[in-house]
Amino acid sequence: MIPESEFENILAKKYMRTEIMPHAFCPGCGLGIIERIILMAFEELGWDEWEKTVFVSGIGCSGWVPLYFRRDAAHTLHGRALAFATGVKLARPGLSIIVPMGDGDAVAIGGNHFIHAARRNIDVTAIIMNNSIYGMTGGQFSPLTGHDKKATTAPFGSIDHPFDTVRLAMGAGASFVARTTTYHVTSMKNILKKAIMHKGFSVVEILSQCPTYFGTKNKMGNAVDMLNNYKTHTVPIGSKKKKENPDLIERGIFVQEEREEYCAEYEMLVKKVKKE
């Protein structure tokens, strides 16, 4: 068996632009964990899957995630990653498209693109790294910050109620919807593999710690404390504990259904029209 330290080295050299390291993330940030688990998912899916993958990101700390991968990536405008991804997929349906986004990027400025990508069921994997705050721009509150939670722009606590990303994705028609956390790394890897291979719009919400802003402003301790918080405040879908404590957050796969994929349906329509 390859020792853990060497495994890290092999994984990094194979998939990452080690020449631009060190990365820009703060110590303890959940984004580094997610990067590693994305690569572990591809190590299991195989090189062919990796070679046909294109990453499209928006702006924010999350927008930097694909830049360290040795793959083609488009670093686009804030909130517009899914619009660019839709264009790439329609132009080259054979490619596999992954869109890593933060909560602000996905459901604030990008909220409109998000619901329409979901209803179209275009074959794109949207990874929403929900750290409940705008990290890169200094800790402003986002639509997922939560009632009573503090942020740079909500020093007395936010009076906005948050979206439930999973319910939003389900309501908009996504055909694969899941939630996991940076604590539950094995389940994150398995969910990501399923989402990447799913033919349709896949949404994976990953609760991810931002110790620098959300953690500090809400007195949540250090990165390890925040990870432990995901352990104690989330439960698998259908757990009895959820009935006893409705504040617990469910994680797992909520929707996984086969539906006509957008590009495939469009191709069939073009063929039909050409025959007529």
Ligand code: SF4
């Ligand atoms: S500001 Fe927050 S989300 Fe951004 S890199 Fe630092 S810890 Fe991570």
